Amino acid sequence: MKRVLLIAIVFIFAGMGxxxxxxxxxxTIFIQNATIFTVTQGNIEHGGILIRDGKIAAVxxxxxxxxxxxxxxxxxxxxIPGIIDCHSHIAxxxxxxxxxxxxxxxxxxxxxxxxxxxxxxxxxxxxxxxANILHGSANPIGGQTIVIKLRWGKPASALPxxxxxxxxxxxxxxxxxxxxxxxxxxxxxxYPATRLGVEEVIRQAFIEATEYKKQWDDYNARRAAGxxxxxxxxxxxxxxxxxxVMEGKRYVHSHCYRADEILMLMRVAKEFGFxxxxxxxxxxxxxxxxxxxxxxxxxxxxSDWWGYKVEAYDAIPYNAALMTERGVVxxxxxxxxxxxxxxNQEAAKSMKxxxxxxxxxxxxxxxxxxxxxxxxxxxxxxEVGKDADLVIYNHDPLSVYAVAQQTLIDGQVYFDRxxxxxxxxxxxxxxxxLLAKExxxxxxxxxxxxxxxxxxxxxxxxxxxxxxxxxPPQDANGSASxxxxxxL
Amino acid sequence: xxxxPIIQRFCVALLGCVLLSTASLGQNAKPAAYAxxxxxxxxxxxxxxENGTVVIRDGKIAAVxxxxxxxxxxxxxxxxxxxxYPGxxxxxTQIGLxxxxxxxxxxxxxxxxxxNPELVAATAVNPxxxxxxxxxxxxxxxxxxxxxxxxxxxxxxxxxxxxxxxFNLAGWTMEDMQLNRSVAMVINWPSIQTRxxxxxxxxxxxxxxxxxxxxxxxxVNELSDWLNRARHYAQAKEKGSPALYERDLKLESLVPVxxxxxxxxxxxxxxxxxxxxxxxxxxxxxxxILGSGAEAWKVKDLLKEKKIPIILGPTERIPDKEDxxxxxxxxxxxxxxxxxxxxxxxxxxxxxxxxxPQYAGASVAYGLPHDEALKAVMLNAxxxxxxxxxxxxxxxxxxxxxxxxxxxxxxxQTQVKYLFIKGQLTSLANRHSDFYEQYRKRPKPTQ
Numbered sequence: 001m002k003r004v005l006l007i008a009i010v011f012i013f014a015g016m017g018x019x020x021x022x023x024x025x026x027x028t029i030f031i032q033n034a035t036i037f038t039v040t041q042g043n044i045e046h047g048g049i050l051i052r053d054g055k056i057a058a059v060x061x062x063x064x065x066x067x068x069x070x071x072x073x074x075x076x077x078x079x080i081p082g083i084i085d086c087h088s089h090i091a092x093x094x095x096x097x098x099x100x101x102x103x104x105x106x107x108x109x110x111x112x113x114x115x116x117x118x119x120x121x122x123x124x125x126x127x128x129x130x131a132n133i134l135h136g137s138a139n140p141i142g143g144q145t146i147v148i149k150l151r152w153g154k155p156a157s158a159l160p161x162x163x164x165x166x167x168x169x170x171x172x173x174x175x176x177x178x179x180x181x182x183x184x185x186x187x188x189x190x191y192p193a194t195r196l197g198v199e200e201v202i203r204q205a206f207i208e209a210t211e212y213k214k215q216w217d218d219y220n221a222r223r224a225a226g227x228x229x230x231x232x233x234x235x236x237x238x239x240x241x242x243x244x245v246m247e248g249k250r251y252v253h254s255h256c257y258r259a260d261e262i263l264m265l266m267r268v269a270k271e272f273g274f275x276x277x278x279x280x281x282x283x284x285x286x287x288x289x290x291x292x293x294x295x296x297x298x299x300x301x302x303s304d305w306w307g308y309k310v311e312a313y314d315a316i317p318y319n320a321a322l323m324t325e326r327g328v329v330x331x332x333x334x335x336x337x338x339x340x341x342x343x344n345q346e347a348a349k350s351m352k353x354x355x356x357x358x359x360x361x362x363x364x365x366x367x368x369x370x371x372x373x374x375x376x377x378x379x380x381x382x383e384v385g386k387d388a389d390l391v392i393y394n395h396d397p398l399s400v401y402a403v404a405q406q407t408l409i410d411g412q413v414y415f416d417r418x419x420x421x422x423x424x425x426x427x428x429x430x431x432x433x434l435l436a437k438e439x440x441x442x443x444x445x446x447x448x449x450x451x452x453x454x455x456x457x458x459x460x461x462x463x464x465x466x467x468x469x470x471x472p473p474q475d476a477n478g479s480a481s482x483x484x485x486x487x488l
Numbered sequence: 489x490x491x492x493p494i495i496q497r498f499c500v501a502l503l504g505c506v507l508l509s510t511a512s513l514g515q516n517a518k519p520a521a522y523a524x525x526x527x528x529x530x531x532x533x534x535x536x537x538e539n540g541t542v543v544i545r546d547g548k549i550a551a552v553x554x555x556x557x558x559x560x561x562x563x564x565x566x567x568x569x570x571x572x573y574p575g576x577x578x579x580x581t582q583i584g585l586x587x588x589x590x591x592x593x594x595x596x597x598x599x600x601x602x603x604n605p606e607l608v609a610a611t612a613v614n615p616x617x618x619x620x621x622x623x624x625x626x627x628x629x630x631x632x633x634x635x636x637x638x639x640x641x642x643x644x645x646x647x648x649x650x651x652x653x654x655f656n657l658a659g660w661t662m663e664d665m666q667l668n669r670s671v672a673m674v675i676n677w678p679s680i681q682t683r684x685x686x687x688x689x690x691x692x693x694x695x696x697x698x699x700x701x702x703x704x705x706x707x708v709n710e711l712s713d714w715l716n717r718a719r720h721y722a723q724a725k726e727k728g729s730p731a732l733y734e735r736d737l738k739l740e741s742l743v744p745v746x747x748x749x750x751x752x753x754x755x756x757x758x759x760x761x762x763x764x765x766x767x768x769x770x771x772x773x774x775x776x777i778l779g780s781g782a783e784a785w786k787v788k789d790l791l792k793e794k795k796i797p798i799i800l801g802p803t804e805r806i807p808d809k810e811d812x813x814x815x816x817x818x819x820x821x822x823x824x825x826x827x828x829x830x831x832x833x834x835x836x837x838x839x840x841x842x843x844x845p846q847y848a849g850a851s852v853a854y855g856l857p858h859d860e861a862l863k864a865v866m867l868n869a870x871x872x873x874x875x876x877x878x879x880x881x882x883x884x885x886x887x888x889x890x891x892x893x894x895x896x897x898x899x900x901q902t903q904v905k906y907l908f909i910k911g912q913l914t915s916l917a918n919r920h921s922d923f924y925e926q927y928r929k930r931p932k933p934t935q
């Protein structure tokens with residue numbers, strides 16, 4: 001019971017960590033006197049951004065705040081487009097892996113979005129405004145994925161990025177062949193256990209999906225031709241997403257490491273007439289950057305992670321720069337709630353490793369992931385008509401010294417550092433009050449129990465009584481992110 | 489904060505290292521002397537010296553100053569436009585003890601059993617590990633490998649996990665590299681954990697508080713017992729003849745600990761765990777260094793009172809608890825500094841050791857003075873582990889562990905241009921730069 005109460009308290013606090021952007025937010029905001037990195041249209045010193053009804057209405061050097069609008073004074077500060085994380089597992093309730101079957105395309109991350117995951121707020125505070133929420137990498141063909149905006153404080157139904165094409169996670173290499181996973185006693189190992197088997201699983205699934213698509217195409221054609229009394233094919237939740245892949249209605253985001261497995265998936269994709277939208281992690285992408293560029297796929301990689309498994313031993317921090325040089329659209333992703341809130345720093349590493357320009361580095365966390373997710377008409381740069389998803393930093397965002405001050409989504413302030421700081425004392429007080437209340441309730445209950453015990457004539461067992469001076473148990477570790485960590 | 493204008497440098501990334509030799513373990517036969525000339529010298533023992541010179545001879549710093557005579561025959565390193573610092577020190581890693589964290593055959597981090605005080609990290613540090621050249625390319629010249637510790641690349645485990653070793657990140661053998669084979673006894677402080685993550689089933693396991701507490705009490709009693717036995721062992725050894733006791737490696741290793749000669753690096757994060765560990769070490773009269781210390785900010789008065797320094801874990805991490813302020817891991821160093829508690833940054837990793845300057849830089853963004861952050865990656869760890877007379881500042885007589893950078897060493901884009909370890913110019917080439925050079929030359933495939 002105590003535990004339940006404590007969990008309840010934690011939840012209340014999770015909800016109070018920020019101020020749900022509300023209808024009170026003004027519909028017109030003017031950001032003045034900022035250094036603006038538009039990403040696609042150059043940098044503007046002492047510039048202004050006019051936001052109206054959630055969209056960027058004007059950007060420029062000589063803009064003046066219209067009368068009566070709310071003004072954010074960004075003197076000495078920097079504004080960039082909201083950061084887009086092309087590989088995230090935040091905002092997911094429970095495990096991200098449906099590891100049972102080798103093809104788990106029937107599972108959909110959209111069904112388990114958790115708007116109360118504190119990581120949403122943490123990442124907002126690091127300037128992230130949109131994220132590609134992926135299924136784990138336990139299966140050659142994994143679950144369905146969804147792009148969200150980090151609208152902290154809103155219900156799950158308000159998280160999805162409107163109009164963004166859904167995706168599906170594929171995975172190659174050690175994870176789908178379960179190299180680092182020992183099945184619990186009594187459970188046989190799951191096929192496949194080799195990269196050969198991984199390819200076979202994907203090909204077989206697409207053979208079946210092709211058959212399934214044909215059944216439906218035939219049915220629809222005959223129905224359209226006016227044929228009566230037809231029975232529709234049985235709907236297959238596992239194959240349907242693959243049909244959507246072949247029809248270009250769903251993006252493939254494939255987890256991969258080694259060059260050979262990347263080439264393998266390209267061959268399979270060609271055979272079945274679909275495109276891989278992004279290769280994720282793609283740590284050996286630099287070895288076959290020309291082939292990836294020619295395939296039209298994007299590469300979404302880590303800045304400098306390496307060595308944590310055999311297939312990551314050839315990973316190099318020059319990967320992003322080398323792939324970019326050869327024409328691949330590259331993004332830097334997080335795969336981790338902490339890494340997400342320092343993506344600006346991670347992007348800057350390509351300036352050190354490989355001599356990328358500052359603007360190209362910024363592209364890798366803004367317009368490039370937007371292109372990879374097919375949302376570049378809406379977000380990824382500061383341009384008139386685009387969503388007002390913006391981050392304001394106190395320092396050059398490619399510096400380790402930059403701290404996000406405000407994060408806006410759809411022209412609403414979802415994170416404000418000053419408000420966060422100002423609200424801490426009240427939160428702490430509320431927490432202490434709740435703890436005191438619970439402690440008091442526990443003591444009262446103890447007294448009641450004692451009375452009841454006395455009445456029954458039983459001798460109270462002092463040893464078994466909880467000591468009210470002792471702190472309540474605290475939980476450590478085992479957080480949701482530890483679970484997501486298995487998705488590397 | 490304006491002290492760091494961003495320089496958008498598109499450096500010739502590897503020119504420096506290509507020009508240097510890529511002898512397999514980084515160092516050539518040593519010239520008699522080097523003179524690093526023309527750079528801005530940050531000695532960390534006084535104000536920075538514009539246009540200063542650092543002379544290195546026979547492995548040590550021979551002279552530092554503005555008008556230093558360059559000895560005849562010295563190899564001159566032109567550091568015009570560059571900055572010169574002591575090398576960085578990552579004070580808790582598993583470097584050399586683990587290569588690929590998912591392949592157990594490559595790991596020597598975590599031994600079986602809970603009490604292994606006789607184990608010494610230096611025994612199994614692989615001088616040919618790829619992590620050594622990769623890490624030093626980011627300006628880290630020396631590290632401590634701590635057995636049994638957990639981090640991004642290691643699960644860790646055990647209670648008394650062995651002796652941590654300090655060593656330079658270059659050398660043909662551990663004998664070349666070592667600074668001190670035994671700088672601290674590592675203890676993973678037992679935590680009262682009601683929820684643990686079970687990797688075998690990939691799920692969270694819960695247990696009753698009373699059961700968790702029982703396990704905790706048992707561990708603490710065992711720890712006390714080991715230390716008491718070590719005291720008796722020391723007494724017997726001192727007073728008795730060898731015939732009266734059998735040689736016991738574990739107890740023998742604990743003798744310097746109970747005598748207060750060897751510090752204990754106690755890894756603890758939760759407030760309660762830190763308090764318990766401090767209470768325990770005080771009672772046992774141990775010389776405690778706190779490791780990781782995520783919630784040290786809740787225990788500042790106690791740590792200050794007991795003069796306990798901290799080897800901090802990565803600052804860039806999500807708070808362990810949901811109601812902790814989102815930026816606490818980054819603001820904590822400035823709080824500790826304000827409270828007068830000495831600390832050093834560390835990675836608790838292998839692959840992320842090269843992020844050490846980033847961890848320090850992030851804390852500057854959240855209030856730590858920049859010069860204090862420099863000390864916390866260059867000097868403080870040396871002082872905390874008793875190596876302050878050899879390392880940490882650019883002063884005559886100290887070891888020639890020196891880096892030359894093209895800017896602020898804590899900034900992401902800054903490159904290390906030259907690196908000296910034990911007074912030798914050391915290659916910056918590594919597994920990653922080698923692959924880069926190899927694959928950037930790949931011709932376009934013909935299709």
